[in-house]
Amino acid sequence: MFRDLIPKYIEQPTKAFKYKFTVFTPVYNCEKTIERVHDCLVKQSFKDFEWLIINDGSTDSSHNTISSIIKKSPLDIKYIHNSKNKHKMSCFMQAIKLADGDFFLTFDADDECVNNALEVFNSTYNSIPIEKKNTIGAITALCIDQNGDQVGDSYPTSPYFSNTFESYTVKRILGEKWGFTKTNILRNIVYNKAFISNGFMPEGLVWNLLAKKGFITVYINKALRIYHTNIENSISSSNIEKTALGSATQLIANFNWFFKENFLKAPTYFIKNLYFLLRLSNYLDFNLKNYTTSIDSPIIKFFFVLLWPIRRFLK
Known part of the structure; x- marks a missing residue:
C-alpha cells in the first residue's frame, strides 16, 4: 500500500517553455489575501513570468475576487477553477503539467515577496558556473515575517550547496524557506493516481526524491519571501x-x-x-x-x- 504511494523519478522528454518563471498560487478560501499576492507580483522588477492560479474548490468569494483581478491585471495569468477540493498536493502536480515557465515557484495565497525576488532568483542561477548547472535543481532563499524579522535559520555560507534532506536532517537548518525548482525536473516525477487521490500528501516527498536523485539546491542568505505568521493557510491546514x-x-x-x-x-x-x-x-x-x-x-x-x-x- 505505502510503496504504491511513493512517487518515482523517470525522465520524460524535455519541454521548451515560454517564460522564465511560473509563479504558482494554490487558493482555498483566500478572498481576503489573494489581492496582496497580485500586487507584489505586479511590482516585480523581473517581468518574464506567468502567474498560474489554481482555485481548489473555494467556498468563499475567491473565484469572484480572482476573476476581478484578471480583468484589470497587466500580468499573464492562467487561471484554473477546480469545482471540487482536491487538496494542495493534487493542485501542485496539476500545476506542474500546466506550467509554461523554466522555473517553478510556489507562492502561497496569503504571503508577499520583495519587489526584486524574481530578479535575485534569476541572477543567482545565472551566476552558477555552466558546468554545475545540470546538477542544480533548485534555488532557495530565506523568509521574513510581516514585521521584518527573519523566520528560520540562516545557511552557514551564501551560496550554500546542499539538498533538502541533508540541509534539514543532517545540518538541522530549520524554518520557513522559499525557492524555485526547475520545471523539467518536476515533470519527471511519476506517481500512482492514489498519490493525489488520497489527499494530504506532503511536498517533502517530492523534495526528498529529488535529493535522492542527486539534485543540488543552491541556498542563499537573502530574505525574499514575506511570510505572514499567525494566519492560517486553509489549503494546507488539517489534523x-x-x-x-x-x-x-x-x-x-x-x-x-x-x-x-x-x-x-x-x-x-x-x-x-x-x-x-x-x-x-x-x-x-x-x-x-x-x-x-x-x-x-x-x-x-x-x-x-x-x-x-x-x-x-x-x-
Whole structure:
C-alpha cells in the first residue's frame, strides 16, 4: 500500500517553455489575501513570468475576487477553477503539467515577496558556473515575517550547496524557506493516481526524491519571501487523522531512500521517525504486513515489528 504511494523519478522528454518563471498560487478560501499576492507580483522588477492560479474548490468569494483581478491585471495569468477540493498536493502536480515557465515557484495565497525576488532568483542561477548547472535543481532563499524579522535559520555560507534532506536532517537548518525548482525536473516525477487521490500528501516527498536523485539546491542568505505568521493557510491546514497517510508514506520513503547512508550522520532523526511511524499507525486502518512489505531496511523492519504491540500507547 505505502510503496504504491511513493512517487518515482523517470525522465520524460524535455519541454521548451515560454517564460522564465511560473509563479504558482494554490487558493482555498483566500478572498481576503489573494489581492496582496497580485500586487507584489505586479511590482516585480523581473517581468518574464506567468502567474498560474489554481482555485481548489473555494467556498468563499475567491473565484469572484480572482476573476476581478484578471480583468484589470497587466500580468499573464492562467487561471484554473477546480469545482471540487482536491487538496494542495493534487493542485501542485496539476500545476506542474500546466506550467509554461523554466522555473517553478510556489507562492502561497496569503504571503508577499520583495519587489526584486524574481530578479535575485534569476541572477543567482545565472551566476552558477555552466558546468554545475545540470546538477542544480533548485534555488532557495530565506523568509521574513510581516514585521521584518527573519523566520528560520540562516545557511552557514551564501551560496550554500546542499539538498533538502541533508540541509534539514543532517545540518538541522530549520524554518520557513522559499525557492524555485526547475520545471523539467518536476515533470519527471511519476506517481500512482492514489498519490493525489488520497489527499494530504506532503511536498517533502517530492523534495526528498529529488535529493535522492542527486539534485543540488543552491541556498542563499537573502530574505525574499514575506511570510505572514499567525494566519492560517486553509489549503494546507488539517489534523493528524487527515494527514496520517501522507506522513506515514513520507517516513517510509525516507527510511528507504536515506537510512542506509545517513543513519550514522543523523541517528536521532531516524529513531524519532520510527516512533512517529508507530504512532501514526494508530490512525490508519492497515495491518502490520502493509508496513513490513513497504519498508526496505531490515533493521527498521525488525524494530518496527518488535515495537508494534506497544504502538497503542504512543499517543
